Amino acid sequence: MSLKDKLPGQLGFGTAPLGNMFRNIPEAEALATVDAAWDHGVRFFDAAPLYGAGLAEIRLGEALSKRKRDDYVVSTKVGRLILDELEDPSQRSMGEKGGLFEHGNRNKIVNDYSADATLRSIEGSLKRLKTDRLDIVWVHDVAQDFFGDEWLSYFESARTGAFRTLARLKEEGVIKAWGLGVNRVEPIELTLALDEPKPDGFLLAGRYTLLDHASALQRVMPLSLEHGAEIVVGGPYSSGVLAGGQNFEYQQASPDILAKVARLKALAQRHGVSIKAAALQFALANPAVAAVIPGASRPERIAEDAAAMAEKIPAEFWHALRAEKLVADNAPLPYGA
Template identity: 40%
Template sequence: MSLPELGRLGFGAAGIGNLYRAMTENAAEATLAASWDTGIRYFDTAPHYGLGLSERRLGAFLTSKPRDEFIISTKVGRILEPVANPSGAKDTQGFEVPADFVRRWDPSEAGIRRSIEDSLVRTGLDAVDIAYLHDPDVYDLQAGINQALPVLEKLRDEGLIKAIGVGANSADALRECVQRADLDVIMLAGRYSLLEQPAAKDLLPLCLERKVQVANCGIYNSGLLARAVVPDDANYNYEPAPAQILARAKALAECCDEFGVELPAAALQFAVNHPAVCTVVVGASNAEQITETARRMVAPIPEELWSALVSRGLLEASVVFA
């Protein structure tokens, strides 16, 4: 089956799974409502996000919407197993939720089918549109390619899923997956952004050749590009930004400011400009953030900005005008 139309801007639902901080049910619902009101119709989630909390919150919101008006993706590879005697401890993988479940890697057919079925129960939906194999390189890339991806191809052939893909932070891992499986889409996290474009050399050209579309996410590089003024304590790859990276981000921000453009707006629009990229997926922790993101996606940006970034050595001309 062909990949459904995702739209230029998609919603990443890790935040509503209490990523880094707790979010109330009302705040999560308001954030999702704001995303819908801006015209977003593609929503991405995963069992990993809040140990199922993201899927439950997203499903509760989407069940009130016409099923043919939205696209939802979730991920497979991590099974959630209930803890026999929960101690009240918190999750240790970045989500502010009780550790009532543990994540277990299972790339087998039984594991993939169970993961999809569990996600349908949590969301309350009768189907998901896209299933990504989630972070196979974190566990066992070859097992993911040899076991999980053929299962996803089988589920697509059966009509249970419209499209299949892989989501990862590694451009090298994604390239190998694209080479060895019949994928519809990949979710590329942080490897094609205004700050850095390692995916531009091999991965994105391969996706064009194989007709694999790219959902680009992590385009703010852990928040480094998320504000018009880059703070000295900004993070990069979930850790304090090294001095060289921080200096580069500040140079990008200064150049954008000279042309009356906010750094996040330039980051958003750059991230979707490559012909292999079909959508940019961005999260939010409140309604105002997603409304602001939608505004930045359509903010006017003069062509001269891209030329200035190239002339200052902050961008390669080949990626700007790909």
């Protein structure tokens, strides 16, 4: 059974914003956003301990506690362990990028991909999510963008710890699937080259979008199909810059990125296409992609995502996108454009 067969649909909900990413989100607004996702048919929710030091999981668990557990799929991540010890909120960081969750919980987070930490992380997530089981578990951010030149040592720790532990939990029926949740393609390539138990799929954030897809297209998508390990696309709006924001790669977008966004939006406007629809449907056109999980922290954004999935985009738009070299020549497009 493929990863796509384990998911309840192609549109999921990424909960990083519920961890107070970039801003202090009122509790009622966060819970209402999850309710809006549910009301629009979303049944796949992705979380992580890192998101606000457990805040996103707590909020998601509260919102879903009134739902039947068999009616939804939830994924979370291991590799970042939340401690009882508190830290100065001004020191809150996300790997090397800093500051994303400064408004989250104050609990200290440590990087630990060992077998013991994996089990303790899962136990903590179960409590925060108010559930008795997890469907999918991703190994979180074991890549160079967070650990620099030391990333391979962290990867090795994950290989001998988290990978083997999650593979065993799947064999025992405790979880349905496991894989990596990363922002870079290199850990996926390395994982698929291993002889040890293979993951069921990957959550790849920010690397298969209208703005940035060349590396994934060349190095990950064909391998994923070959190994039967499909991709869940996270960050389909490229940290928000495709959806009206100013951030790309979790920081202020460069002039070059903003110029490309302007070209994409101008082309979409000429064809009467919403940029969100173009972004989501572009990602889903690749046969290696099982689902997309845009994030949101306001209920109205969920309605926009649902409408974007259903929007009819003329083939002429995709042909123009190709003609203006705004997508790679070999990127699969809807309608075979």
